[in-house]
Amino acid sequence: VPGSGTTAVMLGALTLYNITPGPLLFRDQPDIVWGLIASLFVANIMLIIINVPMIKVFTKILAVPYWALVPAIAIITSIGVYAVHATAFDLFLMIGIGVAGYILRKMDFPLSAVLLGFILGGMMEQNLRRALSISNGELGILFSSPITWGVWALIVLMIALPFYRTWRKRSQRKADAANA
Secondary structure, three states: OOOOOHHHHHHHHHHHHOOOOOOHHHHHHHHHHHHHHHHHHHHHHHHHHHHHOOOOHHHHHHHHHHHHHHHHHHHHHHHHHHHHOOOOOHHHHHHHHHHHHHHHHOOOHHHHHHHHHHHHHHHHHHHHHHHHHHHHOOHHHHOHHHHHHHHHHHHHHHHHHHHHHHHHHHHHHHHHHHHO
């Protein structure tokens, strides 16, 4: 399970090309692994060559106010999204995903979890279909062994724990306010 958004994107990119990530990747497909390592090495050298002389320019970019920088980034990304398929649907989808991301950020929702869900969701759905086809569509297979009960218990715990923490913080605040 990837621990960050960057790792999740890398995992998604590898699975998109039917490459199974993990320790066996070095044994099964060493040309891809060493090609990736070599390209990262070359990229780091190129970044040093390009970025060291440009440090003053990059520091001046940091002084650009957000009201000017954000629309410029939105225009550049819109051009990039439209250039892929040349459809307005892609632009509306980009705007919708941007609005959803903004709302989730304002609600302090971890965006890495959303990204992980998008990347791993397809694999989870595929494995659910596989399990249901093996059991001839019987949902009981999802609850038939102690391992699955343990996984379900962990899922319930992961869902309930944030609510419990929020309730505990509120009750602690109320107790502190009552004592003050």
